Amino acid sequence: MLKVPDHQVAGHKGGHGQPGPLIDDSGRFYKPLQDDDRGAIEAAFYTSFSSNTRVPDHIRRFFPVFHGTQLIEASDGSGQRPHLVLEDVVSGRSHPSVMDVKIGSRTWYPEASEDYIQRCFEKDRKSSSLCLGFRISGLQLYGSEESELWKPERKLVQNLSADGVRVVLKNFVSSNSPIDPNLNPDCAFASSVYGGSSGILAQLLELKSWFEDQTIYHLNSCSVLMVYEKKKVxxxxxxxxxxxxxxxxxxxxxNGIIDHNFVGGLCSLIKFISEILTSPDECTTKVCLQNSDNKNEILTSSNECTTKVCL
Ligand SMILES: O=P(O)(O)O[C@@H]1[C@@H](OP(=O)(O)O)[C@H](OP(=O)(O)O)[C@H](O)[C@H](OP(=O)(O)O)[C@H]1OP(=O)(O)O
Ligand SMILES: Nc1ncnc2c1ncn2[C@@H]1O[C@H](COP(=O)(O)OP(=O)(O)O)[C@@H](O)[C@H]1O
Structure with a gap:
């Protein structure tokens, strides 16, 4: 039985006349192939990557397992449509905290259309991509109460400044509520989520070491999805x-060229996460996430805050 995933944090969602992803009970994620060349490019990538013997096994685990493409009924009821059948990365987790981080200071590439380049360029300029080399595309995080789920509006997190990004990366591994203005992110779970020999930092470093050498693919506009199980932590x-x-x-x-855009963004994300592990209390910012109606201000403050960042 296919259903709409609860834990999607970014990308195209079903509804408003467009199909979105579906999941099944056996841990598979069905992503509809987009009509234009995007669908064909992604299917070709997974096909090439799955059989490419130059990709080391220890690197394969950082990519969802690919089970081919399949014709299934689209989520918007528009009929049968080809879908990529992928490993569902959040399957088996009851309270997954999830963050989608789009890597690269530039999400466009010279081969794209002029119109696409302009749209990407605008988004990169307005978001943290251009200055940091990555942007948080979307996230959800569970609080200490099982019923508490924070899923901020995507446009708010995408356009955060460096200070704002730092606070949200701290919120991601904190035990206290990100929407209580009186609480600083305590980074209580930083060492178990970001740190350790199998934590997120170690995994990002392992990826980085491959991307410093590999010249097979350029991963334009690709995301790092970071997931952990809040309930267990x-x-x-x-x-x-x-x-x-x-x-x-x-x-x-x-074509024999290192993907500098991807490597640069990955290094920047690594630096932010390393700093949270080494100095979790250090912060100079106060982030104010304002709702779209501009009425309810949600403040997330940190120790010794001196700067106020408003969206
Ligand atoms: O439609 P939008 O404005 O939500 O833009 C999509 C992006 O959402 P965001 O900028 O993060 O809000 C979306 O970004 P995310 O995957 O959500 O990070 C994609 O960039 C998508 O383009 P494509 O399918 O990769 O070619 C983008 O879709 P297209 O506009 O290119 O169809
Ligand atoms: N294999 C997967 N398993 C679980 N969730 C996924 C998987 N791939 C994507 N997602 C979810 O869907 C979102 C959008 O995915 P993405 O591939 O970026 O779609 P789009 O091409 O529409 O931008 C991600 O932010 C994540 O929440």
Missing amino acids: LKGGSSDAEVKLIDFAHVTEG
Whole structure:
């Protein structure tokens, strides 16, 4: 039985006349192939990547397993449509905290159309992509109460400044509520989620070492998906933190050239996460996430805050 995923944090969602992803009970994620060349490019990437013997096994685990394409009924009832059949990265987790981070200071690439380049350029300029080399595309995080789920409006998190990004990366691994203005992110779970030999930082470093050498693919506009199980962490168990790369609709051939745009963004994300691990209390900012009606201000403050960032 296919259903709409509860834990999608970014990308195209079903509704408003467009099909969205579906999941099944056996841990598979069905992504509708987009009509234009994006669908064909992503399917070609997964096909090439799955059989490419130059990709080391320890790197394959950072990509969802690919089970081919399949014709299934689209989520919007528009009839049968081809879908990529992928491993569902959040399957088996009851309270997954999830963050989608789009890597690269530039999400466009020279082979794209002029119109696409302009749209990407505008988004990169307005978001943290241009200055940091990545942007948070979307996230959800569970609080300490099982019923508490924070899923901020995507446009708010995408356009955060460096200070804002730092606070949200701290919120992601904190035990206290991101929407209580009186609470600073305590980074209580930083060491179990970001740290350790199998934590998110170690996984990102392993990826980085491959991307510093590989010249097969250029992963334009691709995301790092960071996932962990909040329920287990709250009980003192392992975070089961996982990093996966997703969204290959704009992959181009590397042609012997290192993907500097991807490597640069990855290094920047690594730096932010390393700093949270080494100095979790250090902060100079106060982030104010304002709702679209501009009425309800949600403040997330940190120790010794001196700057106020408003959206
Ligand atoms: O439609 P939008 O404005 O939500 O833009 C989509 C992006 O959403 P965002 O900029 O993060 O809000 C979306 O970004 P995310 O995957 O959500 O990070 C994609 O960039 C998508 O383009 P494509 O399918 O990769 O070619 C973008 O879709 P297209 O506009 O290119 O169809
Ligand atoms: N294999 C997967 N398993 C679980 N969730 C996924 C998977 N791939 C994508 N997602 C979810 O869907 C969102 C959008 O995915 P993405 O491939 O970027 O779509 P789009 O091409 O529409 O931007 C991600 O932010 C994530 O929440």
